[in-house]
Amino acid sequence: MKRTSFANWPCSVARTMDLLGDWWTPLVLREAFYGIRRFDEFQQELGIARNTLSERLRRLVEAGLLEKQVYETMPVRHEYVLTESGRDFYGVLLAMTAWGDRWLSGEAGPPVVTRHESCGHDAGAQVVCSHCGERLEWPDVTARPGPGYPPKLLARPDVRRRFGLDDAARPAESNRPAG
Template sequence: MRRTSFANWPCSVARTMDLLGDWWTPLVLREAFYGIRRFDDFQQELGIARNTLSERLRRLVGAGLLEKQVYETQPLRHEYVLTESGRDFHNVLLAMTSWGDRWLSDESGTPVLTHHETCGHDAHAEVVCSHCRQPMEWADVTPRPGPGYPARLLSRPDIRKRFRLEGAPRDAASDRPTDTRP
């Protein structure tokens, strides 16, 4: 069955999900952050089918999140090392962890703590504004088309409504556009 591709959508969430594709891919990356580098170790830790793991590793290498490096020549064996792009994905996993800790943990508490070596405290991830360093809450942000958004789409009424470019209803209490997303 052919899978729909989101790789060319003008949306970073869609493009990221196109890369991830399924639940195994972020788990493979999680294991890489735990220090796993070799195929058999990924397979053992995750209990994933070998063919599925091969495909996920191939996809992550192809996308530039992992790099395949030879560690033995007789027989030829490779390990998978996080690239700069792969290491940068750690923030995505931390954000997912923070959300899961808040909404999915049971009464016994969070399953894994994140210890910040720099300050010596256990912490959780927060998304903050890169300019003022204040937390970025849903009610305080507005999506806008960026320089990479296809200009040809900006004339479509549904896109203009999504980005509240003109004529979007306003919330009188806050003078912010009302949420018109489906």
């Protein structure tokens, strides 16, 4: 059965989920941030099937989040190193961790904490405005079409409603999609 692709949707959430594809991919990236680089190490740490791991690593290399580097020539063996794009994914994992810590940890508390070495304190991720630094909360933001939104789609009535383009008096909650 062929998987639906969201790669061309005009939504960064959909495009990111298309890249991730399943639960293994973020876990492979998590292990890369823990310093895992070699196939056997990923396989051992995650307990993932070799064919599944091969596919996830291939996809991450193709997408430019990991880079294959030769570490042995006889026989040729590769390790997987985070690229700039891959390192930039760390904020996504931290945001997922913050949500999981709040809603899924239970009474014992978070299973893993993140120490910010610069200040020496444990820290949690927050999504903040890139302009003023204020924390972004759903009631305080509005989604609107960006420069990459396809003009042809903006002509559709349902899309115009989503972004509140036809009715300025429309309630703010209804034009707050996550993409």
